Amino acid sequence: MKITHVLGHNSNWNVETYMQNSIGDAFLITAFTHGIHYDAKKLLKPILDLSMIDLQFYGKKESSNIEKGKLSEFDFHPANCEENDVTSVYFETCVKKAIKFQQDNGFKKIIIPNFYENEKVEDIIYLIKTINKYIKTLKEEDEEYYMTLPFANHIIIDKEKVEEILFACTDMDMNFDGYFVVCETKPEFRKKITTDIKVIRNLSTVLKTLKLQSFKTIYAYANWDAIIYLAQTDIDYLTIGSYENLRNFDISRFTNNSSGGPSKGYYFSEKLLNMVRAEHITLIKGTGNLKLVKNEKNIFSEVILKDGYNWNIHRPDINKCNLLAISRLFQEISSISDLKRRKKHVLSLIKNAIEIYKMLESKHVYLDNESSNYHLSVWKTYLKTS
Amino acid sequence: MPIVSLTREFLEHFNITECSRAICGGQKTVYKVRIDGKFYALKVIKVADERFIRELKICEEFKQNAGIPRIFEVKSYDGETVILEEFIDGNDLSQISGQYLGDETKVCRLIKEIIQSLKPVWEARYIHRDLKPANIRIRKNGTPVILDFGIARALDDESITVSGGQPLTYIYGSPEQYAGKKSLISYRTDFFCIGVIAFQLYTGKLPFGNGREEIGLKYKNGNLKVSSGSEKIDIFCNAVFKVNPSERPRTIDSLIKLI
Numbered sequence: 304m305k306i307t308h309v310l311g312h313n314s315n316w317n318v319e320t321y322m323q324n325s326i327g328d329a330f331l332i333t334a335f336t337h338g339i340h341y342d343a344k345k346l347l348k349p350i351l352d353l354s355m356i357d358l359q360f361y362g363k364k365e366s367s368n369i370e371k372g373k374l375s376e377f378d379f380h381p382a383n384c385e386e387n388d389v390t391s392v393y394f395e396t397c398v399k400k401a402i403k404f405q406q407d408n409g410f411k412k413i414i415i416p417n418f419y420e421n422e423k424v425e426d427i428i429y430l431i432k433t434i435n436k437y438i439k440t441l442k443e444e445d446e447e448y449y450m451t452l453p454f455a456n457h458i459i460i461d462k463e464k465v466e467e468i469l470f471a472c473t474d475m476d477m478n479f480d481g482y483f484v485v486c487e488t489k490p491e492f493r494k495k496i497t498t499d500i501k502v503i504r505n506l507s508t509v510l511k512t513l514k515l516q517s518f519k520t521i522y523a524y525a526n527w528d529a530i531i532y533l534a535q536t537d538i539d540y541l542t543i544g545s546y547e548n549l550r551n552f553d554i555s556r557f558t559n560n561s562s563g564g565p566s567k568g569y570y571f572s573e574k575l576l577n578m579v580r581a582e583h584i585t586l587i588k589g590t591g592n593l594k595l596v597k598n599e600k601n602i603f604s605e606v607i608l609k610d611g612y613n614w615n616i617h618r619p620d621i622n623k624c625n626l627l628a629i630s631r632l633f634q635e636i637s638s639i640s641d642l643k644r645r646k647k648h649v650l651s652l653i654k655n656a657i658e659i660y661k662m663l664e665s666k667h668v669y670l671d672n673e674s675s676n677y678h679l680s681v682w683k684t685y686l687k688t689s
Numbered sequence: 690m691p692i693v694s695l696t697r698e699f700l701e702h703f704n705i706t707e708c709s710r711a712i713c714g715g716q717k718t719v720y721k722v723r724i725d726g727k728f729y730a731l732k733v734i735k736v737a738d739e740r741f742i743r744e745l746k747i748c749e750e751f752k753q754n755a756g757i758p759r760i761f762e763v764k765s766y767d768g769e770t771v772i773l774e775e776f777i778d779g780n781d782l783s784q785i786s787g788q789y790l791g792d793e794t795k796v797c798r799l800i801k802e803i804i805q806s807l808k809p810v811w812e813a814r815y816i817h818r819d820l821k822p823a824n825i826r827i828r829k830n831g832t833p834v835i836l837d838f839g840i841a842r843a844l845d846d847e848s849i850t851v852s853g854g855q856p857l858t859y860i861y862g863s864p865e866q867y868a869g870k871k872s873l874i875s876y877r878t879d880f881f882c883i884g885v886i887a888f889q890l891y892t893g894k895l896p897f898g899n900g901r902e903e904i905g906l907k908y909k910n911g912n913l914k915v916s917s918g919s920e921k922i923d924i925f926c927n928a929v930f931k932v933n934p935s936e937r938p939r940t941i942d943s944l945i946k947l948i
Contacts, residue, residue, distance in 0.1 A: 469935035470873055475811075508933075516939040 304537060304637040305329045306630045307355075309524065309544035311336045315346055316545055316619050317626070322349075324602075324623070326630050330354040331523060331542055333549070334380070335557070338373030342408065351409075357483070357523065358401045360416035361453055362557030363389045370560055379404065381418070391426070394418065395433055402438070406446070414483050414521075417451035419554045424464045427452075428471040439478045447480040449521055454486040454509070455554070460501040465509060473516040481519030481539065484509060485552050488526075493672040495551070495569075495578050496528040498681045503531060507689070511536040524552040527571065527578070527629050531682050533636050534649035535689065541637075543630050545622040568616040569673070570607070571625040572596040573632050576656040576679065578625070581614035583674040590668050595659050598628045646686060653683050695720065695733075702766065703731070703773075717741075721776060728776040729761065733769050741770065744838040747815055748774075756806020756835055777834045782886075783822035789890040793919045796891045797948050800925070803833050803883060804948070808941045811876040818874065820882040821861040822889070859901050861885045864908040864932045877934040880944055884929035887948075888915060891922045896930065908932060921948070 305328035308317035314336070320326040330350050332341050334357060341347055341356070359366070359374060366374045366382035374382045379400035381389045389397075398416055405413045415434055420427050431450055438448050452472065458464045472482060486506050488497040497503065513520050514536045521540040522529060527550075529541055544550045567581035575596050579587070587593055588608070598604045603624035606612070614621065639645040660676040663669075670676075695708055707723035708731075720731045734741050748760045762773040782799075789796050803825065807817065817824075817838060826834045863881035865873040888896040896915045897904045907913065913930040917923055925947045931937050938944040 466933050466935060467872060469933070470875070473935045473939050475876070475940045512933070512935050515936060 305540050307540045307542045309542045309549040311549045332356040334358045335372045339376040355412045358416045361419040365558040412447045415450045419453045421455045424467050449481045449483040450479045451483045456487040456489045465505045483521045495673050526550045534646045566616040567614040568621040571628045573598050573628050579674040730774040730776045732772040747838045777826040779828040782825040790893050800887045877937045880929045884926045888926050892917050
């Protein structure tokens, strides 16, 4: 498994952690942030050979409404469509040009863009089949083609729709080397990750089935809940990202203007298997329980947990701490090749995290909202029953 | 050999010197006939519908395939369609299934031969949809011939059955056929049916029961793991006995490797 940095806002943190701290193995350039001149950026030049690019066709024409995004810089992006509707013929042409763009720019792992579709599975399948026939004619030996599978929340919760997509994707005639899986998990308000068992079960089925059928998989815009999927299957490329929008696929990012708002930031605790709000870290620290949640052997953690540290979501150390902790967790899990043992290991991590939550409560440290244990029992149930 | 059902004029028209009726189905009657000293299967079709045309098309397309019967002649006679087809000297697999009971090597060899016969058919995007022992004839030398492509379907064609592929013989049908999910019918539907045949040949039992309701319930529950007593047969069967077709082997070569 290759840990892949999603390069969005403040990509320098990702590149620095790769260069200086050996975090990650590959990069995913986002067209939204970096635009057509990504290759002219000094920061990205040294890592271009290790990079893929997501041209992010998800929002189709609606992406042109976004003020900050750079998707319209790509003349073949459907955001530039002059007609009211993006027809399937127009979209197919955009996709073919997107493939050529990546070939011309030396990308060896080509991410074939796809659109976000809420209901009509047949439209997704039609495009997959059409592009599959097309790539058969242009495959080069040193290139790998990954078809994007964007699962809208309405689709991922419906196992029959998921099977229809998987059925098409795993047909013997498929020429893709793999799939670039994107999933709208839609966590509840004041939660960072989903607890919807249908999402967990079906997304796990997607990743397991594709791997079972010998396709390579890239799980993009993943959050740390990817450990549940990783517990059951090998994922070839798993992304890590600093900001929320790089760790949680949300179609509204490609259709509306949005911003994250102020925050003191979060601390990902490998022991709690959760992101803990900065305010809660202060609480834990103040009650003398920091040892229970503190990440070991993490230089960034040492810095940010010092007394008097000024927490702010835009500070690099906080983000680097989380990148290191999450990537380490992913690597530790994926290093266990035997899947039965791996699952058992993840279950033991969950069990330990539940125990730590109990210990905190026994010491009258009560964590709420995102910081609370809202997810572990669902994970445990899922893994025990799958 | 007694002469049955066919008129003297018919026999003379086709130079038939011997004739016996083999099978009488809804749409067709099959006779074993001798013409110029050679035996043939002669099919008389009352209504030459889409199914019949499709079967002919498949047999014609794969006439070099020893696992599919050869068709020599198609004629009209007195408003009926008459097909002169290769006569397979041997038995239906359903008649001799006991010979395979507990014999892992023999079962695996036969299953592999069935898959190899169907490989070019699947690659041409046709599916049989009604694989069962009664549709597999075993030649005297032990090699199989797949019969009755009557409900076979080209994957890009419209379905010829209203329900979208409900199998004619439900005990060999796949979960997607039971559920009437037309969009999920594919060559992997045939993979499932071959698994049922393999299990039955080796154990003498059907893997999911004999009753439609019993089988349907098992398919609904989802866990189709079986144990036949042979590790090799189990590996094959458990790979194809998946409710989701997407989880069954993706390629024909990967299926062959399992047996």
